[in-house]
Amino acid sequence: MIVDSQAEPAAVVLPEPFDPTLDDADIDLDTRLRLFRVQHEIRQLERRLHDLFLQNLVKGTSHLATGMEAVGAAFGVALRSDDYSFATYRGHGHTIARGVPPGPIVAEMLGRGTGLLGGKGGSMHLTSVEHGMMGSYAIVGAHLCIANGAAWSAKLRGTDQVAVAFFGDGATNIGAFHEALNFAAVYQLPVVFVCENNLYMEYTAIRKVTAVRHPAAERAVAYGLEPTLVDGNDADAVYLVARAAIGRARAGGGPSLIEAKTYRHGGHSRADPGTYRPEEEVQAWIAHDPIPMYHQRLLRLGVAEERLAEIVTSVAAAIDAATEEAKAAPPPDPAELWTNVWADGGWQWRS
Amino acid sequence: MAVAQLTYREAVARGIAQEMRRDPAVVFLGEDVASAGGVFKTTTGLVEEFGPERVVDTPISEQAILGAAMGAAMTGMRPIAEIMFSDFFAVCWDMVANEIAKARYMTNGQVACPLVIKSGNGGSVRFGAQHSQSVENWAMSVPGIKVVAPSTATDVVGLMAASVRDPDPVLFFEHKGLYASKEDVPDGEIVDCLGTAKKLRDGGDCTVVALGLMVPRAMAAADVLAGEGIAATVIDMRSLVPLDMATVLESVAATSRLFTVEENPRACGWGAEVASIVADEAFWNLDGPIVRITTPHLPLPAAGELEDLAIPSVERIVATIRESLS
Numbered sequence: 082m083i084v085d086s087q088a089e090p091a092a093v094v095l096p097e098p099f100d101p102t103l104d105d106a107d108i109d110l111d112t113r114l115r116l117f118r119v120q121h122e123i124r125q126l127e128r129r130l131h132d133l134f135l136q137n138l139v140k141g142t143s144h145l146a147t148g149m150e151a152v153g154a155a156f157g158v159a160l161r162s163d164d165y166s167f168a169t170y171r172g173h174g175h176t177i178a179r180g181v182p183p184g185p186i187v188a189e190m191l192g193r194g195t196g197l198l199g200g201k202g203g204s205m206h207l208t209s210v211e212h213g214m215m216g217s218y219a220i221v222g223a224h225l226c227i228a229n230g231a232a233w234s235a236k237l238r239g240t241d242q243v244a245v246a247f248f249g250d251g252a253t254n255i256g257a258f259h260e261a262l263n264f265a266a267v268y269q270l271p272v273v274f275v276c277e278n279n280l281y282m283e284y285t286a287i288r289k290v291t292a293v294r295h296p297a298a299e300r301a302v303a304y305g306l307e308p309t310l311v312d313g314n315d316a317d318a319v320y321l322v323a324r325a326a327i328g329r330a331r332a333g334g335g336p337s338l339i340e341a342k343t344y345r346h347g348g349h350s351r352a353d354p355g356t357y358r359p360e361e362e363v364q365a366w367i368a369h370d371p372i373p374m375y376h377q378r379l380l381r382l383g384v385a386e387e388r389l390a391e392i393v394t395s396v397a398a399a400i401d402a403a404t405e406e407a408k409a410a411p412p413p414d415p416a417e418l419w420t421n422v423w424a425d426g427g428w429q430w431r432s
Numbered sequence: 433m434a435v436a437q438l439t440y441r442e443a444v445a446r447g448i449a450q451e452m453r454r455d456p457a458v459v460f461l462g463e464d465v466a467s468a469g470g471v472f473k474t475t476t477g478l479v480e481e482f483g484p485e486r487v488v489d490t491p492i493s494e495q496a497i498l499g500a501a502m503g504a505a506m507t508g509m510r511p512i513a514e515i516m517f518s519d520f521f522a523v524c525w526d527m528v529a530n531e532i533a534k535a536r537y538m539t540n541g542q543v544a545c546p547l548v549i550k551s552g553n554g555g556s557v558r559f560g561a562q563h564s565q566s567v568e569n570w571a572m573s574v575p576g577i578k579v580v581a582p583s584t585a586t587d588v589v590g591l592m593a594a595s596v597r598d599p600d601p602v603l604f605f606e607h608k609g610l611y612a613s614k615e616d617v618p619d620g621e622i623v624d625c626l627g628t629a630k631k632l633r634d635g636g637d638c639t640v641v642a643l644g645l646m647v648p649r650a651m652a653a654a655d656v657l658a659g660e661g662i663a664a665t666v667i668d669m670r671s672l673v674p675l676d677m678a679t680v681l682e683s684v685a686a687t688s689r690l691f692t693v694e695e696n697p698r699a700c701g702w703g704a705e706v707a708s709i710v711a712d713e714a715f716w717n718l719d720g721p722i723v724r725i726t727t728p729h730l731p732l733p734a735a736g737e738l739e740d741l742a743i744p745s746v747e748r749i750v751a752t753i754r755e756s757l758s
Contacts, residue, residue: 165507199540208539215506216543220530226496227531230503230511237459238486238508257526260496267491421541422576424599430575431709432627432674 086369093362094280094288095253096314096342096369103317112158116316117379117389119154120372121396123174126183130173130190134351138408139190143204144171148314148346151371152277153178155319156245159327165215165235165244167228170205171277172217175247179212183403187259193410200413201421215244222257223246223405229261232270232330243330246274251282253296263340271330273323274301274338277313283349284357301338313341314371317378344369434619441611443585444474444550447592448512454480455510458596460635461488461497462514462550471516472552472611474549475579494520498527498549504646506535507548518553518567518605525570532601533576545601548592549662553581554645554695555727555743556609564608564726566695568643569702571603578626581605581666583647586617587670590624598626607644631683635663638757641680641706643669646693653749662757672702675715680706681714688719691753693744698726725752731737 087379108116127145134143146153149171157178160166176186181197190194190204197207205219215231218224228246235242252258253276265272276297280287293299298308312318319341326337342359344366348355355363376389422428438446439574452458462470462479466489469476490497494515495607501513515521521528535543555564571579578600581590583589588606591736595602632647633654642650654664665683669676685691690710692703725744733739 176552198538198542201540202538206538208542209504210539210542215503216535216539218531220526223495223499223526223531226527227503227506228499229496229501230505232503233500234504234509237504244503255500257495260491260493261499263491264493264496264500278512324550410682417540422537424536424544424546426541428575430673432678 093359095362095365096344097312099315099374100312100318103315104378105172106317106321108317110319110382110384112320113317113379113382114392115158115383115386116154116320117375118367118392118396119157119178120150120316121393122177122183123150123153124372125176125396125400126173126186129187129404133190133404138292140192140365141203142350142352143190143348145347146171146174146345148366148370149277149279149343150174151316152247152275152313152319152343155316155337156275158182159320159323160213160243160245162213162241164213164327165228166213167215167224167231167244167246168217169224169248170217171246171249172207172221173204176207176209176214176217179209179214181209181212181214183400184406187403188407188410191407192412193407194413194417195407195410199417201417222255224248225252225261226264228272229265231269232265232272233268235271241271241331242270243273243327244384245275245327247275247277249282250276250278250280250287250296254291259300260317262301265336266305269335272336273326273330276335276338276340277343278340278385279343279345281349281358295340297338298340306336306338308338308340311339311341313343316371316375316376434519435616436619437614438585438617439612439614440585440588440606441472441474443588443617444592444606445476445478447589448475448478449481450477450589451593451596452486457508457510458512459486459488459504459509460512461490461500463490463492463516463695465489465514470514472608474606474611494524495527498524498532501533501547501549502527502535502545505545506543510546512550515549515551516664517563518551519562519565521551521567528571528577528603530575533574537576544599546599548595548602548604550604550606552608553605554607554609555732555739556645558734558736558739561731564732566644567721568605568672569696569700572702572705573700576601578602579605580626580670580675581607581644581672582670583607583610583644583668585615586622587624589617589669590622591626593623594626597623602626605644609645613648626671627676629670629676629679630668631665631679632668633664633666635665636687637663638691638753639665639667639680639683639687639692640691640753641667641669641703642693643672643702644694644695649744649749650693652746656746657753658748660754662753664753677706677709680710684710684714685717688717689757690718690722691725693749694724694726695743696727698724698729701726712755720756721751723752723756725749
């Protein structure tokens with residue numbers, strides 16, 4: 082595979098067409114319906130958070146994964162409940178995909194005391210240890226090293242848990258990425274590195290600042306990892322490679338790296354309209370939207386439109402209820418400022 | 433109780449071994465720590481006793497080392513990681529200051545990081561500017577990590593045990609200039625308590641607080657001053673977070689004068705915080721200015737003649753206290 086790094090990077094990077102043969106992929110219908118549901122959960126959550134931002138109810142910054150739902154959903158469905166997820170600041174989707182209820186997520190975004198982190202973490206640090214969601218990390222690349230530690234721990238404790246680290250294309254140019262891949266390979270850790278390559282590190286195209294075309298996959302080769310490139314907008318495609326990589330790690334086969342090509346429909350963060358991207362490219366990727374494609378696939382497979390509509394409606398009801406619950410919730414108790422610095426629950430550092 | 437002469441460097445391995453025997457969740461990783469027994473020979477014998485699964489030689493990848501320690505600590509292990517020279521914290525400070533220190537707070541208590549990061553700290557060994565710094569004040573400035581710096585072999589064992597057993601992340605600064613020092617250390621399990629300063633000497637004329645290598649120098653200075661009729665109390669702070677100000681304030685109430693002896697460069701050194709608290713809370717107990725005896729705000733030079741001028745010496749401590757009290 083790959084290593085066509087001498088190829089002239091195109092000014093506009095268009096998606097490859099969806100693979101029609103994946104209609105026949107070895108994925109049972111229940112799993113596919115879950116993939117459908119989780120993609121909608123992510124999409125509707127992100128849209129709601131965007132609306133709440135426009136209403137000035139979401140403060141600070143936030144980074145939406147609209148258009149990138151297939152990766153989060155596929156891994157959320159493929160992982161076992163006791164596996165570990167490590168996400169980036171663009172982690173709302175990865176959080177809800179692990180089964181974290183939307184109520185505390187929306188409340189955290191609104192800075193409420195009922196938030197997932199009591200209002201202390203905010204958008205970029207969503208965490209729910211009880212769901213295996215081990216955190217969202219806002220320093221690019223760091224959590225790849227931390228995911229290694231969780232994988233090392235699983236190996237030492239003799240469990241067959243797997244750790245997954247999601248990261249953007251931009252992370253492939255920071256040292257922690259390179260340290261993490263080598264470390265995982267040397268100790269054959271049960272970890273899966275998942276690059277969500279949405280073509281832009283922040284405002285700059287990754288191809289403009291990276292010497293190779295596939296920023297994660299081609300580097301992985303250098304560390305002895307077998308990389309996989311996948312259409313990150315096809316939940317079935319991602320699910321198949323996720324299942325294989327997770328299974329391999331669980332069986333003691335060591336780490337692997339997946340580079341999923343995808344695209345965010347919006348800008349990098351709430352402050353960014355994304356105007357640096359060519360219109361032709363944006364339109365082509367919006368047409369390559371993972372959600373309507375998956376809808377059509379399920380119809381082709383004989384699922385009734387009514388059944389899909391029911392799922393969409395029930396997700397909408399859950400997001401609506403979460404929103405109302407969060408809006409009605411009080412702000413954090415001022416006393417919470419002083420809690421949970423230390424294991425004793427407090428903050429004291431001197432006598 | 434039986435005792436044995438133990439060097440400070442041997443005490444490091446003894447403390448780690450004591451905890452690894454007690455708790456199978458304790459694992460140890462770092463550069464050259466296993467087969468080589470550590471570049472300072474502080475971890476000799478550990479891989480032989482506990483095996484390469486629990487005592488791991490790593491690549492020169494400080495972010496990967498601390499990330500692995502953090503991820504393991506979050507998921508049920510009790511890792512000890514080594515950063516060979518404390519200067520190297522600069523290449524992995526994100527892991528300390530942004531990840532490990534903040535994880536519990538920003539997840540509102542969901543994530544725990546019970547881990548120890550041990551490191552060779554400090555000067556006097558002619559290694560030059562990038563292998564000699566005292567960086568305990570970097571650590572002290574970050575909320576969410578505990579900071580320990582023992583000055584004797586016995587304290588190394590007991591404070592290492594306390595650090596490993598602590599549910600919060602601890603930076604454990606060994607002083608390179610003390611590795612060869614030795615003392616009688618009791619046999620059997622030793623477990624100390626973090627956040628407790630130790631009064632090593634009682635005297636009514638002034639309080640001298642010190643840390644790490646500055647502790648034996650402050651003690652030697654107190655001996656000289658005693659010959660001149662000046663009685664000094666000497667306190668080994670032992671940990672900066674938690675900071676045992678109760679012991680310092682109580683002593684200042686008795687002596688009315690405070691001197692800090694700090695190896696870190698002057699600006700924002702740990703003694704500045706101690707001085708600030710004493711000025712706030714014990715001002716009316718003071719009979720004179722609080723005096724900080726520190727390394728100047730300089731990078732450390734390599735040549736012995738220059739390094740000895742930079743780091744507080746016994747002579748400088750004696751002269752400063754003598755002059756200030758006269």
